[in-house]
Amino acid sequence: METLTETKPRPFIGATEVWVPKDGRLVHAEGDYGAMTAFEEASIQASFGPGEGLPGKAWAEARPVVLKGFDGSYFKRIEAAKEAGLTSAVALPVFDGEVLRAVLVVLCGEDEATTGAIEVWAERDGLLLLDDGYYGAAKHFEWVSQHTHFPKGQGLPGGVWAAQTPMLMRDLGSGYRFIRSESAGRAGLTTGLGLPVPVPGGNTYVATLLSARGTPIARRFEIWDAREARVGAAGGAELIDGICEREGRLWDEDNPRRAEVWQGPIGQVLGSGLPVVIHDKPVIAAGYGAMVALPIYRAGAIAHVVAWYL
Numbered sequence: 001m002e003t004l005t006e007t008k009p010r011p012f013i014g015a016t017e018v019w020v021p022k023d024g025r026l027v028h029a030e031g032d033y034g035a036m037t038a039f040e041e042a043s044i045q046a047s048f049g050p051g052e053g054l055p056g057k058a059w060a061e062a063r064p065v066v067l068k069g070f071d072g073s074y075f076k077r078i079e080a081a082k083e084a085g086l087t088s089a090v091a092l093p094v095f096d097g098e099v100l101r102a103v104l105v106v107l108c109g110e111d112e113a114t115t116g117a118i119e120v121w122a123e124r125d126g127l128l129l130l131d132d133g134y135y136g137a138a139k140h141f142e143w144v145s146q147h148t149h150f151p152k153g154q155g156l157p158g159g160v161w162a163a164q165t166p167m168l169m170r171d172l173g174s175g176y177r178f179i180r181s182e183s184a185g186r187a188g189l190t191t192g193l194g195l196p197v198p199v200p201g202g203n204t205y206v207a208t209l210l211s212a213r214g215t216p217i218a219r220r221f222e223i224w225d226a227r228e229a230r231v232g233a234a235g236g237a238e239l240i241d242g243i244c245e246r247e248g249r250l251w252d253e254d255n256p257r258r259a260e261v262w263q264g265p266i267g268q269v270l271g272s273g274l275p276v277v278i279h280d281k282p283v284i285a286a287g288y289g290a291m292v293a294l295p296i297y298r299a300g301a302i303a304h305v306v307a308w309y310l
Contacts, residue, residue: 011310012116012136012217014086015107016292017043018275019055021100026055029102032279032290032310033084042080052076055103058091062100062199064120064207065091066132085109088134090118092207094275096297098200104275104294112137115188115212119145120197121157123204128157131205136215138187144180155179157206160194166223166296166306167194168241172210188212191243193221195306198297209308218308220244220288224259224266226302236260237270237305269293269305284309 017031026048033040048056053076058065068088070078075089089107093100106118119133128150135142150158156169156178169192172178173185178192189210197205211217221244224237231238239257259266265284269276279290288309296304 012108012114012211012215013106013310014084014109015039016277016290017105017107018277019048019103019105020274021059021102025049026059026103029274030277032277032292036084036086039077039080039084039086042077046076048076054089054091055105058093058103059100062093062095062201063122063203064093064131064197064205066118066120066134067091068132068134081107090120090134090207092197092294093199094295094297095199096273097300101295101297102274104292108134108136110136114215116215116217117141117145117189117208117210118217119157119208119210121150121161121206121208123161127151128161128204128206135187138189138212141180141183141187141189144183148180150179156192156194156208160196160206160208161204164196164298166196166304168192168221168223168243169194170243184210188214191216191221193217193306193308195294195296195304218292218310220309222307222309224305224307226270226305227298228301231258235270236263237266237302265291265293266305266307269295270302273302 015033018029019026020029028044051060054067086107087110092104094102114136115138117135120131121128122131130145152158153162160167172189172192189212191211193209195207197207209217222242223240225240226237237259261267262271265276276293284291290310293305293307295302
């Protein structure tokens with residue numbers, strides 16, 4: 001298989017971590033922190049009750065939460081985050097019906113060059129409106145997003161809402177399906193991943209990760225379908241869509257299109273029911289330094305797994 005070049009663009013996301021419930025608190029399960037060893041050590045030692053810190057807030061309020069500034073906020077690791085250059089974060093809870101399985105937190109640092117978007121859209125009165133989002137230097141795109149709404153089926157958020165499945169969208173700056181294409185093109189945004197965020201109570205939330213070429217959220221995205229109607233009663237998951245900076249198919253003999261339970265990173269998600277964050281391990285596809293895989297539950301089982309590679 002052709003491997004990627006060693007020259008990597010600067011990532012939009014600085015750190016990713018998984019928190020899981022244990023004895024009434026959220027404890028650190030795993031994470032990818034790069035060279036941020038002091039922040040990693042502070043995180044490993046932390047834990048959160050319902051409503052405490054960013055993971056605890058997503059747990060208690062049963063919704064995805066965006067925190068665009070740490071100073072003076074409820075964030076618990078402010079000093080360590082400041083030393084690491086991290087300034088904002090998004091927490092995505094993983095619910096299986098009423099049960100919280102985990103909270104995935106992505107953390108970012110802001111400067112004049114970092115561009116991308118992590119958005120949370122919420123349904124109000126039959127429309128999806130921007131609940132909050134982090135955009136880095138893409139200020140005009142942020143303003144456009146704040147003044148945009150989506151009916152069911154329209155644009156990336158509305159498409160995810162209608163299908164209740166994750167979706168990938170290409171060529172954001174020129175694609176007619178992406179409603180904010182003009183401002184996305186100005187911001188250099190190229191690729192979008194949209195995913196439903198199921199929560200108790202029936203509220204509708206959609207998260208979108210919009211990646212720019214210069215500071216990408218990821219260099220590869222994948223969507224795996226784990227529904228029985230797709231893979232049969234034996235279980236597993238099948239790769240149904242993907243975007244990669246490399247030309248050609250995303251699967252071959254070394255990277256099969258189907259994953260069985262406990263087989264590779266996707267199979268680990270299927271077996272454990274939890275998000276997976278892996279870095280510097282040979283199980284990652286050739287040429288990538290880290291990957292994140294996130295389960296999406298529906299009707300008491302994992303319906304999809306979305307994965308992104310750095």
